[in-house]
Amino acid sequence: MSPSNDTAAPLVIVGAGQAGAMAARALRELGHAGELVLIGDEPHAPYERPPLSKAVLADEQLPDIGLLPEPFQVQAGVALKTGRRVVRLDPARRELHLEDGTIQPYRACLLATGGDARVLPSLPPGTPGVHYLRTLDDAQRLRASLRAARNLLVIGGGFLGLEIASTARALGLDVTVIELGPALLGRAVPPEVSRWLAARAQAHGVSLHLGAKLSDLAPVAGGIAATLADAGELRAERAVVAVGQVPCVALAREAGLLIDAGNGGIQVDARCRTSAEDVYAAGDCASGFDAATGTHRRLESWQNANEQARIAAAAMLGQDAEPSPPPWFWTDQFGCNIQMLGHGAPGLAYRLRGQLPEGREPGKAMLFGIDGDRLVHAIAINAGGDLRAFRGVLGRRLACPPETLADPAIPAKQLARLALGPASA
Numbered sequence: 324m325s326p327s328n329d330t331a332a333p334l335v336i337v338g339a340g341q342a343g344a345m346a347a348r349a350l351r352e353l354g355h356a357g358e359l360v361l362i363g364d365e366p367h368a369p370y371e372r373p374p375l376s377k378a379v380l381a382d383e384q385l386p387d388i389g390l391l392p393e394p395f396q397v398q399a400g401v402a403l404k405t406g407r408r409v410v411r412l413d414p415a416r417r418e419l420h421l422e423d424g425t426i427q428p429y430r431a432c433l434l435a436t437g438g439d440a441r442v443l444p445s446l447p448p449g450t451p452g453v454h455y456l457r458t459l460d461d462a463q464r465l466r467a468s469l470r471a472a473r474n475l476l477v478i479g480g481g482f483l484g485l486e487i488a489s490t491a492r493a494l495g496l497d498v499t500v501i502e503l504g505p506a507l508l509g510r511a512v513p514p515e516v517s518r519w520l521a522a523r524a525q526a527h528g529v530s531l532h533l534g535a536k537l538s539d540l541a542p543v544a545g546g547i548a549a550t551l552a553d554a555g556e557l558r559a560e561r562a563v564v565a566v567g568q569v570p571c572v573a574l575a576r577e578a579g580l581l582i583d584a585g586n587g588g589i590q591v592d593a594r595c596r597t598s599a600e601d602v603y604a605a606g607d608c609a610s611g612f613d614a615a616t617g618t619h620r621r622l623e624s625w626q627n628a629n630e631q632a633r634i635a636a637a638a639m640l641g642q643d644a645e646p647s648p649p650p651w652f653w654t655d656q657f658g659c660n661i662q663m664l665g666h667g668a669p670g671l672a673y674r675l676r677g678q679l680p681e682g683r684e685p686g687k688a689m690l691f692g693i694d695g696d697r698l699v700h701a702i703a704i705n706a707g708g709d710l711r712a713f714r715g716v717l718g719r720r721l722a723c724p725p726e727t728l729a730d731p732a733i734p735a736k737q738l739a740r741l742a743l744g745p746a747s748a
């Protein structure tokens with residue numbers, strides 16, 4: 324029997340990260356009783372990445388970040404192969420080729436290969452004092468390195484760069500953030516939140532260079548030097564480069580699978596099916612189908628990895644999955660927990676509920692991004708509990724005037740009911 328019609332062949336997941344581990348769990352929960360193989364190239368069992376820029380850097384003790392505790396993995400019969408890299412996918416023969424020369428046949432295969440940190444050619448990985456952060460090993464190196472340094476340059480003012488800046492400040496380092504764009508998180512949040520966050524970072528002692536004209540960035544004796552057109556040379560003992568992610572799609576591309584020309588992800592349909600039969604993709608590597616807009620989108624978020632894993636697992640078993648909740652993302656920085664529902668977009672009209680906490684003050688606020696009369700984006704600052712009430716409102720036509728959303732006197736649950744209208748009562 325050729326591997327291509329071997330119905331006894333296992334279900335195989337490539338990439339033992341968030342999506343891979345959650346898909347393995349889901350496959351068992353959905354009743355898959357046959358062989359299940361999870362292959363990852365890292366030396367570790369699957370773990371959560373969000374703590375890598377937060378507690379793993381900050382805490383004295385390494386927190387428990389495991390995703391598939393050994394008892395579960397053993398009891399559920401997940402054949403976890405760590406430290407093993409898949410180098411070729413052969414969809415015609417339904418085979419995966421591993422770096423060590425072994426061949427893994429599959430009945431259905433899920434690509435959950437995530438992404439790599441985007442590299443700046445002038446500061447390649449391995450340059451003394453220079454760090455990239457994607458894996459637990461990266462985090463352990465950065466953690467040790469920060470503890471032996473007085474100052475840090477962060478290249479990139481996105482979520483990751485800002486979280487690292489925040490953690491490094493809390494560890495007592497002098498921190499400078501260089502962002503080439505004119506605003507922090509410019510594509511994800513409205514200008515008022517960008518400005519607020521910049522002020523918050525500065526109140527925590529971070530030196531910010533926005534719209535930076537970086538003319539040179541290079542290793543120098545004892546550290547790294549960045550030359551800015553308007554600020555001259557900035558030096559630090561350490562630098563973290565956090566300038567985005569490149570999805571890991573080499574296996575898919577070389578196997579001829581459809582790659583999204585816009586975002587570089589492996590294109591999948593609403594059930595996470597790629598263009599090759601019985602090959603699925605989920606998580607950061609996948610360009611998922613967004614039914615609300617009829618377009619493809621590649622998301623780099625914990626929730627998206629979990630959701631696509633669940634959907635792909637169901638599809639691999641020929642089952643339908645429950646619809647996904649609205650996209651949700653969180654970040655912790657400068658003493659604030661920031662959560663978002665939906666996606667920001669240029670031209671949304673934002674309503675502020677409460678007051679953005681000033682300086683280093685605690686405090687909570689929400690912003691509602693409205694497109695016409697629909698709520699499409701909601702941001703909660705230290706108000707995650709309140710945000711939850713609006714999950715059902717997202718994408719819906721508002722039944723109350725938008726300005727009602729700005730009224731902090733109305734409790735969040737009641738406000739969400741008003742926004743949904745009488746049908747929600």
Ligand SMILES: Cc1cc2nc3c(=O)[nH]c(=O)nc-3n(C[C@H](O)[C@H](O)[C@H](O)COP(=O)(O)OP(=O)(O)OC[C@H]3O[C@@H](n4cnc5c(N)ncnc54)[C@H](O)[C@@H]3O)c2cc1C
Pocket residue numbers: 337338339340341342343362363364365371372373374375376407408409410435436437438456457458483571574605606607608622623624625626628651652653654655
């Ligand atoms: C430092 C950090 C902080 C984050 N913080 C947040 C946050 O606060 N909130 C949030 O919503 N999201 C956050 N994220 C994003 C979130 O963690 C990711 O979106 C999520 O991990 C994606 O899951 P994934 O399974 O697609 O990829 P990953 O978790 O990256 O897993 C992919 C795995 O596949 C392996 N792999 C790749 N190619 C191969 C191959 N050929 N053979 C075998 N194995 C392979 C990789 O080594 C990796 O282990 C953070 C990410 C990072 C890195």
